[in-house]
Amino acid sequence: MTLALGVLMIVQQHDGIDAYFKSRQAVATSGAGQVLRTWLLSVAAFWALLGILRMPRPTRRVRFTVTCRRMLLPLVLLLNLVVNNPISQPRFWVGTVLLSLLFSAPSMCRPRAFRVTAATLLATVLFAFPYCDYFRYDNREQVSVVMLTDQFTSNGDYDAFQQVETGIDYAREHGFAPRNVVGVLLFAVPRSLWPDKPPDTGITLARYAGYSFTNLSAPLWIESYIWAGLPAVFITFYLMGVIGRRVDGMQNRLRESQGTLAVLLVPAFAFYQMIFLRGSLLGIIGPLALTLVIPLLITAPAGTRQSSFDSRVATAIALMQPSRER
Incomplete structure (x- = not known):
């Protein structure tokens, strides 16, 4: 298909x-x-x-x-x-695909392999990430390598601190916007049908700050803060912790059952969290929803799948056995 x-x-x-x-x-x-x-x-x-x-x-x-x-x-x-x-x-999706394929291999889940890969990933994010967006537009600028300190202070890829500060000022001036949560949940509704659909938080903060470049992030901390202040931040990350703990528990229970939904979904969701935390949600919730929904549609729980298979085998064997007269 x-x-x-x-x-x-x-x-x-x-x-x-x-x-x-x-x-x-x-x-x-x-x-x-x-x-x-x-x-x-x-x-x-x-x-x-x-x-x-x-x-x-x-x-x-x-x-x-x-x-x-x-x-x-x-x-x-x-x-x-x-x-x-x-x-x-985008860079975040290519990274999710490659890392999910890599860490779905059992050998990569060992502590030493994970530490080496994590260190490599951290170095890539710090030094190579800004240059991996070369193919975003048709008209490409010449690549110029600059110091890491310059990247942190002038490159929009590292805008988290500034966006958090801007978000606090925005909430102080305009108040909280709980309806933004509805916009994220109903992301698939087109603006032609919902003219008042809440805008992307990163773009909103960029315009509020007067930036000419509006393709900026909205870290989950400030996005949830704009919803309803510190209580919303606490609830959001508490729910993330609960979900993450349950997913880890499923993976541990199914560690030997390679190919089940939990084992395959864990690395994909884990690496997608990097862009999920960076935000803004309205721009990345669509791929995340598809990433979670598609495996739910094409797989079944391991126990159900195995019991169904065993049932079909038993039925076939029974039909092949000659009937015995009592």
């Missing part, structure tokens, strides 16, 4: 497959509603590849299934190279 969706959507692109190797701007402006369709294809392709690589291997007796997997793997991998490449996709 994912391959069919990919072929259909790529053919419908204004520039076809070439649009995915020009810039993010080329994909986003190639048609009405294209952004949502592009995200749907990107997330579906990611889960298809993760499922083929990490779902439990069938027994040798099921040769047809094994053959199908071997045939589909290069096709799904090629689809991901097209729709999830760093040219047409």
Whole structure:
């Protein structure tokens, strides 16, 4: 299904497959509603590849299934190279895809491997992250390497401190905006149907501060603060802690059951939290919702799946047994 969706959507692109190797701007402006369709294809392709690589291997007796997997793997991998490449996709999503695939491997969950990868990731965020957005626009500026201190003080990628300060001033002057929570929850409603839909918090704060560049973040701390002050911040992060603890518990219980929903979803959600904490939510909640919903639609709990399989096997064996007269 994912391959069919990919072929259909790529053919419908204004520039076809070439649009995915020009810039993010080329994909986003190639048609009405294209952004949502592009995200749907990107997330579906990611889960298809993760499922083929990490779902439990069938027994040798099921040769047809094994053959199908071997045939589909290069096709799904090629689809991901097209729709999830760093040219047409944001940095946070490319990082989520690569790191999820990497840490879904059991060997990468060992303490030493995790420490080495975490240190590499931290160095990448500090030194290489600003230069990984080279393909955002069609008209690209010349890359100039500057000191790390200059990056922290002048680059919009490291705007968290300034945006938090601006958000406090904004809330003090304009008051809290609890309706922004509704805007995040109903992110899929187009503004043509909801003219008063709350705007992106990062853009709102940038305009309030008088910046000419409005593509800025809104860290979850200040976004939740603007909703209803410190109580909203406490409730938001308390809920994140509760959810994170339950997800970790599921992963520990299913550590040996590779391919179940919890095991596959944990690394994807873990690495997506980097952009989730950075915000703003209205800009990143769509891909997050698709990342969580798609595996729920295509998988079943391990126990249910196994019991159903065992039931079918038992039924088949019973039918093959000759009837005995008493």
